[in-house]
Amino acid sequence: MTAEKFDYSHEEKLEHCEGRPVVLSTHGLTKDFKHLRAVDGLDLSVCRGDVFGFLGPNGSGKTTTIRMIFGLIYPTSGYAQVLDHKVPADRQKALRHLGGFVDDPMFYGNMTARRNLRMLSRINGEVSEERISEVLDMVGLLDRGNSKAGGFSHGMRQRLGIALALIHKPDVIVLDEPTSGLDPQGMKDVRELIRQLGSEGITIFLSSHLLHEVELVCNRAVILNKGRVIVQGPVSELHPASHAVKVLTGDQGKALEVINKMAAPGGVREDEGYIIVESGDGFVPEMVRRLVADQIDILAVVPAVEQGLEDMFLELTSETSAAAPQPTKTRKGGRR
Amino acid sequence: MSSIRREFVKTLFQRRTYIGWGGLFIVPFLIMLAFRFSDGGHGQNAGQADVGGFIMMGVRSNGMFLVIAALFVMSTFFLPMFASMSGSYTVAGEAEKGTLRTMLMQPVRRGTLLMSKWLVSNLYVAICLFLLGIASLIAGGAVFGLKATPLFTGQLVSVWHALGLAAASYLFMFVGMMCVVSLAVLFSTLTDSSLTAVASALGLVIVMLVLGAIPQFDFLKPYLFPGKFMEFTNFLRSPVAWMPVIKALITFGVWIIGTTGIAFWRFSRKDILS
Numbered sequence: 089m090t091a092e093k094f095d096y097s098h099e100e101k102l103e104h105c106e107g108r109p110v111v112l113s114t115h116g117l118t119k120d121f122k123h124l125r126a127v128d129g130l131d132l133s134v135c136r137g138d139v140f141g142f143l144g145p146n147g148s149g150k151t152t153t154i155r156m157i158f159g160l161i162y163p164t165s166g167y168a169q170v171l172d173h174k175v176p177a178d179r180q181k182a183l184r185h186l187g188g189f190v191d192d193p194m195f196y197g198n199m200t201a202r203r204n205l206r207m208l209s210r211i212n213g214e215v216s217e218e219r220i221s222e223v224l225d226m227v228g229l230l231d232r233g234n235s236k237a238g239g240f241s242h243g244m245r246q247r248l249g250i251a252l253a254l255i256h257k258p259d260v261i262v263l264d265e266p267t268s269g270l271d272p273q274g275m276k277d278v279r280e281l282i283r284q285l286g287s288e289g290i291t292i293f294l295s296s297h298l299l300h301e302v303e304l305v306c307n308r309a310v311i312l313n314k315g316r317v318i319v320q321g322p323v324s325e326l327h328p329a330s331h332a333v334k335v336l337t338g339d340q341g342k343a344l345e346v347i348n349k350m351a352a353p354g355g356v357r358e359d360e361g362y363i364i365v366e367s368g369d370g371f372v373p374e375m376v377r378r379l380v381a382d383q384i385d386i387l388a389v390v391p392a393v394e395q396g397l398e399d400m401f402l403e404l405t406s407e408t409s410a411a412a413p414q415p416t417k418t419r420k421g422g423r424r
Numbered sequence: 425m426s427s428i429r430r431e432f433v434k435t436l437f438q439r440r441t442y443i444g445w446g447g448l449f450i451v452p453f454l455i456m457l458a459f460r461f462s463d464g465g466h467g468q469n470a471g472q473a474d475v476g477g478f479i480m481m482g483v484r485s486n487g488m489f490l491v492i493a494a495l496f497v498m499s500t501f502f503l504p505m506f507a508s509m510s511g512s513y514t515v516a517g518e519a520e521k522g523t524l525r526t527m528l529m530q531p532v533r534r535g536t537l538l539m540s541k542w543l544v545s546n547l548y549v550a551i552c553l554f555l556l557g558i559a560s561l562i563a564g565g566a567v568f569g570l571k572a573t574p575l576f577t578g579q580l581v582s583v584w585h586a587l588g589l590a591a592a593s594y595l596f597m598f599v600g601m602m603c604v605v606s607l608a609v610l611f612s613t614l615t616d617s618s619l620t621a622v623a624s625a626l627g628l629v630i631v632m633l634v635l636g637a638i639p640q641f642d643f644l645k646p647y648l649f650p651g652k653f654m655e656f657t658n659f660l661r662s663p664v665a666w667m668p669v670i671k672a673l674i675t676f677g678v679w680i681i682g683t684t685g686i687a688f689w690r691f692s693r694k695d696i697l698s
Contacts, residue, residue: 158529161695183531190529194522198437207430211530252526 105135109171111185111291112140112157112260116166119152119315126152128315129166134260134293134308139286141302141309141323142295149315150295154190154264157293159183171259184212188262188293192269193249197238201229201248204237209255223251228277243274250281261285262293267301279305332392333372334362338385346378364392427536431544441548444506448552451502452494452560456567459483459490475657478576487564488573488583491590492660494560495553495597499653503552504629505622507601510548511608512621514541515691519616519698528696538691542609542684549601553594579662593656596669600656603649603679604629610687616698646671649679 113133119126127149134140144150155161157168159179168175173182195204202220209215224230227247232240240248246266253261266282267275282305286292296302302309303323310320319326337343344363348356355366365375372389379386435441462484479496482489515538518524527537564570573586581589608625615621629650635641636651645651652672658665 155525155696158525160525160528161697162693180531180533183529186529188529190525192522194526196434196437196523197521198439207433208526208530210426211430211532 105133108135108137110134111136112168112170112262112293114153114157114166114168117153117156117163117168118165119149119156119161120164126315127156127163130312130315130317132310132317132320134291136259136291137286137289138308139282139292139294139306141306142293142312143297143299143302143309144312145297148297148312150297150312151190151264152315153312154188154262154293154295157262158186158188158190160190184256185259186262187253187256187258187260188264189246189249189253189266190262190264192242193245193252195237195240195245195248197236199237200234201237201240201251202233204248205252205255208252212256215255219255223254226254227251227281242269243271246270246274246278250278254285257290260291260293262295264295265297266294267296267298275301332364332366334359334364334388334390334392335375335386336362336388337379338387342382343379343384346382346384347375350375350378427532427540428543431540432547435544435548440509444509444548445551445555448498448502448506449555449559451498452490452556452563455483455494455497455560456490456563460567475576475654475660479657482574483564484568486571486573487561487566487568488570488586488590490564490568491557491560491587492593494556495590495593495656496654498556499597499600499656500633500650503549503597503601504604504650505626506552507545507549507604508608508622508625508629510545511542511605512612512618512625514538514545514609515612516615516621517612517618519696520618522698524698525696534692535688538609538613538688542605542687545605545609546598546602549605550598553598553601557590557594575660575662576657577661581662589659592659596656596659596673597653599673599676599680600649600653603676603683606680606683606687610683610690613687613690613694647675649675652676 110133114130117127117130130149130153142150142153152161156163157170157175159176159182162176167177168182170182170185173179173185175182195201196207199207201224205220205223206215206217209220221230221233224233227250229244229247229251232244237245237248246269250261250263250266253263263282267278270278279301282292282294286305286307294302294306306323308321309323309326311318311326335343335347340358340361340363344356344358347363347365350371351365351367357364365371367375376386376389476496479489479493483493515524518527528534561570570583572580572582574580575589604625607628608621611621611624612618615624632648632650636645636648649672652668652675655668655672658669
């Protein structure tokens, strides 16, 4: 799959929302650091209810983009938008609808987790102690609420960061690599939590360099490389399930003739002694019946290896790296 | 107000806050002990015109002088150090701990945040001075007694009058320290290291003191605020020498407005990369 399959125009993206409002978008978002263009004309939109994967290798501009969304750094050009509020112009109002963290979430070490949440969340309005307990419970920190945050491990800070993000029930939660540095159980717990939040209709913008993670929890995703979108769309389309099967028979020549008559043109090829068939619904049982009818011994019919998102990701990022122009050259919008 | 309260609570949750306040509370007792157990060997300088000598000689006979002596001793280095530490932590300290981005990801205006931090830093210094004054009064009163106090100009004033003059001196010094806080806040917005900000602010204060002491740089004197800290001694004259006091306050005001203004300008445009 290549970038050509996707259209990045705003209209197309809105169509993807299927009537749901766009809650988070970026418009030609660009950031230059001296001689480096970290983010290059980024256009993306997140619809309400999406669990949106923001994928890219290290240094691709993910964290810089998130910092611009939160108004921590100023874009060289373009802007982010949360509902109707543009960032940085209307940053304060936008942040009332955003929750999340960037990089490793840090808290005041001499204060308890509960006091950190109380102090930070009250910037955005009153929060009851019950709500604080509720979010601490959601992230599995209820029993550590009165412990000082300074003694928290990286994983516990990640959880506390998610608790802070959730406390005001924002329209969008932006999480920057929330499972990085966690042990396998911690990763599993956080992913489960994200999935649960997604199932409750909370919009989540999940930055990650773990493709498997995005496949597990996201419904839509964008792949970023060198600050540019190289592909975006529903995860199911980004990662097409291959229906190809590998067939091994007692008489491959005869079997090939039979299958060629059945399959669509170009749908059959040979590879390492196997017949590879691009199969549609109901094709495999019919093929087996024909081969049996023609008295061809079937030794094996197995799924062909799928092209995973990871393969596609590596393919796309290596393509764009090879074709990348000078970093400071402006390339706004358009297809990447 | 909630923003100021939040910043103050954060200050109260830092151990160094109490170390600073505790240290300043102890200093007058140390000075008192030094005078109490000294042999009075500096008595030969009694009556000299030198202001420092006059204050120091007065301590052994009147506890009121300890209140002024503590301010005199602390004003050239230790108070600027506390003020620069307080101001430097505002932005750079939080940046190096990573909590600045946590705070700025909440819907808070950068200007409001910096203003709150600036105010709380100054409040910290005000409490430092208050504790210094109170501790001096306790230590001096307990050991040397509080009596009618002679001024530099020879008049004797009542304890209450002397307390009023001491309060004015402390207030004056507080305005002077606001310059140091503002300078430190400015450096704090320029770096993500609080130590660098402390060193820069304190270093600049010392450089200005040195410049003020070199005759060749006399033309700079009116603009160098650290050299004006000692102008508080003008309150200990009768009548009060208002002109140098007012000139010093104008210098302080210009520095406070100038450095704080640049700090606001810088912070409102700063990319938070920490």
